[in-house]
Amino acid sequence: MKTLLIVDDEPRTRLGIQKTLDAWSAGRHRIETAASGVEALEWLKSNTAHILITDVRMPEVDGLQMLETLSERGRLPVVIVISGYAEFEYAKKSLQLGAFEYILKPLDKSLLIDAVQRALELDSGRERIDAMEKLVDPKLLEVGRDEARYGTAIKDAIDYIYAHLHEAISMKQVADQLHLNASYFSVLFKEQTGVTFSDYVTLRRLQKAKELLVTTSMPIWEIAEKVGYQTAKYFIKVFKENEGSSPSQYRHRILDTGQSIQ
Incomplete structure (x- = not known):
């Protein structure tokens, strides 16, 4: 079972993503949420997320700062960045920090699910490579x-x-x-x-x-x-x-x- 962590300070968006992914997953994956970058970083100290879906703009620790911190800790999960801001610099910076995908709010459910499916495929590919290297x-x-x-x-x-x-x-x-x-x-x-x-x-x-x-x-x-x-x-x-x-x-x-x- 893979774990997906949703990080967004807007309760409505966070709950909407969670409901969409819960319905799509149908129990195949564990869906967790965090209301801030600070909460997410604390959760990730003792838990593993295979896929990280995060808003780019949040108080205290935003999505980009969170990615920088996680990069310093070790390898990132597969990251999908979401934002209501269409500025190119945010997309470029998130990709430079290792994000897999950047999608804009309001979120299209089919685009979100497609991004998550592709992220899961990438994560499985990583696991296969890691396993083969260990052998x-x-x-x-x-x-x-x-x-x-x-x-x-x-x-x-x-x-x-x-x-x-x-x-x-x-x-x-x-x-x-x-x-x-x-x-x-x-x-x-x-x-x-x-x-x-x-x-x-x-x-x-x-x-x-x-x-x-x-x-x-x-x-x-x-x-x-x-x-x-x-x-x-x-x-x-x-x-x-x-x-x-x-x-x-x-x-x-x-x-x-x-x-x-x-």
């Missing part, structure tokens, strides 16, 4: 850090490995594909990536396995096949040696900590 093996990140400086042969080798993860991949097979001597290719690969060919293939296989574990309900034996292991038993052994837990334990741990990808 990436630090060793693989280290290897990929200098990828822009890899030679053409190594880049082609990496592309080939990724495209054939579901198959048995040998160093000689890839070297032959690149028309290189296997011994020379072995040295070149280690020199440019910092890891051996076999270690890199294992890292890639396990990375793909982790993605499948948390984004699908595939059984372990099927995931093992998808990432190139002939038996689930051997896949589980390699996974446990590298991740410190079995694939099933890893899946439960990630899902239980809210990092699943919907």
